[in-house]
Amino acid sequence: MVFSSLLFIFLFLPITLLMYYGAKDKWKNIVLFIMSLLFYAWGEPVYVLLMIFSTIVDYTHGMKVEENLNKGNRKKAFRYVISSAIINLSLLGFFKYADFIVSNVNIVFNTNIPLLHLPLPIGISFYTFQTMSYTIDIYRGDAKAQKSVIDFGTYVALFPQLVAGPIVRYQTVADQINQRIHSEEKFADGVNRFCIGLGKKVILSNQLAVVADGVFNAAIGNISVLESWLGIICYTLQIYFDFSGYSDMAIGLGKMFGFDFLENFNYPYISKSISEFWRRWHISLGSWFRDYVYIPLGGSRVSKLKIYRNIFIVWFLTGMWHGAEWTFVIWGLLYGLIIAMERAFLNEWLEKRSNAFRHIYVLSTVTLLFVIFRSLTIGDALDFYKVMFGLSNNPIVSNQLYIYIIDYWYVIIAAMILSTPVVKIAKEYINSKIDVNESKSLQILYGLSLSMCVLVSTIMLCSSTYNPFLYFRF
Template identity: 50%
Template sequence: MVFSSIIFLFVYLPIVLVVMKTSPLKLRNLFLFLLSLVFYGWGEPFYIVLLLISTVVDYINGYFVYKYRDQKKIAKRFVLFSIVFNLGLLGFFKYYDFIISSLNGIGFELLQPLGLALPIGISFYTFQTMSYPIDIYRGQAEAQKSMVSFGAYVAMFPQLIAGPIVRYRDIAEQLVKRDETMDKFTQGIQRFMIGLSKKVLLANNIGLVFETIKSASSSQMSILTMWLGIIAYGFQIYFDFSGYSDMAIGLGKMFGFELLENFNYPYISKSITEFWRRWHISLGSWFRDYVYIPLGGNRCSQLVNMRNILVVWLLTGLWHGASWNFILWGLYFGILLMIEKLFLLRRLQKAPAIVQHTYTIILVLISWVIFAFEDLGVLKESFRILFGFANVPFINDYFIYLIRNNFVLLIVLIISATPLFKMIYQKYIEGKKLEWITPILILGGLILCTAFIVDASYNPFLYFRF
């Protein structure tokens, strides 16, 4: 089940809201847990078992870590067990086939791939449950007494499938007591509709442009056509993922939860370092706190610090997918961040803003080429086209046709990737006390999104596969 579906919008969500708002306060975590399991198991009920096993194992680990918090050696064993268990679970389902296929490809044909389907959201909920005993061990959280409340935290459907990655310590108090006010509920609806509009009206439509270019014949291809395709993909993945995060944050508000922000207009960044402070914030902060800092962070020699950055970005690439292109993608950003840290960032900050923005956008677009094509042969050919090493023209009629048909959409996408619309809303609607316009915008957005969903044959969530 996805948020941008008729069954979710007009069946599942209304039922959940009615149940949650009419049930006694002490039972709301239980109902949230059970209803979230229904949401998760809608497409593949079997994988509910994995989610429950992960929940129970880390609940028990957290209990014993807290019990032996004054005996660090014993507590540490339970933390290590949690790490090994969660990474083992993630590794088996996500990376087993990749590893076996890679070994087979170089002649080590000892085993065969199993062809297992990747459990949806496993990259997100394993990181969440793994952080729970670690935070207790560090003294940053206390053990949750109720397994039901812990289960509600792990399975909470707004953020279960594609984040943001919610750490237990950030939500522990809200599991016990949270403010479910009408004002927060209204904010939640507004935020949800912003995310739904991003996904349905922007991401899906520009995604069709990318798919069209991706499947174009060699006679239709030109250098600018390929660049347009990568720009389209860059917009698609941003509005798809940030739209999902907006919907998750909005749904959280409807139930009284405050989930952390996951995006902050990354395409206005002036460096790669800044880009990764604005993009997928919850993942970046997770790797910072649980990998980068424990390795020594930047409080070490320059050589060790470079190693730490490279390790983090190798793992970040692997986290996104079991394919060589994701490893290359992670290493690409790791190398760029090392170069910026060593010398480039200081020099870049002295350059005009337009130079900083151009530098960042070009490098980010190149990264999306690596990210988009898992087939290394296709990836290589795409780069040949992009940089003029293939036998294709610089511009052709097909590119002009695509630009003419999608010009307005591209302008809307560019503006929407900046804070401009938010600033206009705050100044001319909130600033002039015209909040009565907001319900009209929300209703209009819902009607428009529903029309697009009913008519759409293309409605993927890109980050579901991670």
């Protein structure tokens, strides 16, 4: 079940909200826990057992870590942290990377070990990182162990951020698990945020996906040079509105149930360096790797050589986190190389260039690297690059290119504009220039625009079965 589905919007969510607000405060977490398990079980009933197992493992390990810290036995407490990490990473490794490892062993050693072909549990990369951070935070003294297994299970299985984040660390919501604020204003903010995310996903991302998928799924010899560029530009916009839209819906749903999740995107396509881009893109993942990998390795407080080592370790793991394919590994390592170059000398050089040049540098780099991210194999990516740069016999233009432009030009232009903070800046400017009565009129107009957004999204969902969600792959 996905947030941008009619089943979720008009059945699951209303029923859950009625049950949640109809329950007494002491029962609200139980309602959330049960409904979250049902949400997850809708698509993968067997893997609910995996999530419950992971919940019990980390709940008991967290209790043991705190118990030994209170006794002054930090070594034993640390062993429980390691035990928790090993169990979590073993589960993630088995379900996500087993076939990747076996297939590479078969290639290197010319063996014929059969693949497992296990379906990837939805959201396992996200909730594994969340549960790992729990025991680490307790060991560091950043959080207290949760005494109720139901309350801890609510944190792990919480459906608003379960399948695609943002990655919610326990320390950021520890106080909200048992005591959170519910108000009409907060609920309204949540509804607004959900509607915006729904529009991003359905009206923009799904339409951009038609072009991107059409180009990348076509035979490489049948696409033109300009068509390849249009395809990767649409994919670059698609993945942003897909994932940021889902994050907006998750944050909005969290507010409806009284939670405040941290932001996950901050207009990354306006960045002026790749380092800045990754401070604005998938913020929860970047901060997780920073706090639990980069800094423990020494961060920037070590020698230059070790700093670059730390950068490459983080970006190797970032690539692997996204998927069990060499395309993701190389994609991650290339980002590590660019960020290391920026730290070494490139940032100093970029600061002397114009803002326009720096924006072009970021957008072109991100777009070109998304070719590797989107391709199934490195060979596919190289073939696509050849078409993009006219190194093959493909034509410059094609009839299909004209069809895409005629059918989707307005969506592409709208996506380009809305990927920048133009609307946000305009809204802030207008609010600073109007009086109270005009403000009320604008609020009504804003409410009507959100209602129209939901109406259009609903019509599009009713009239089409094409509703892809990219981050289910991860």
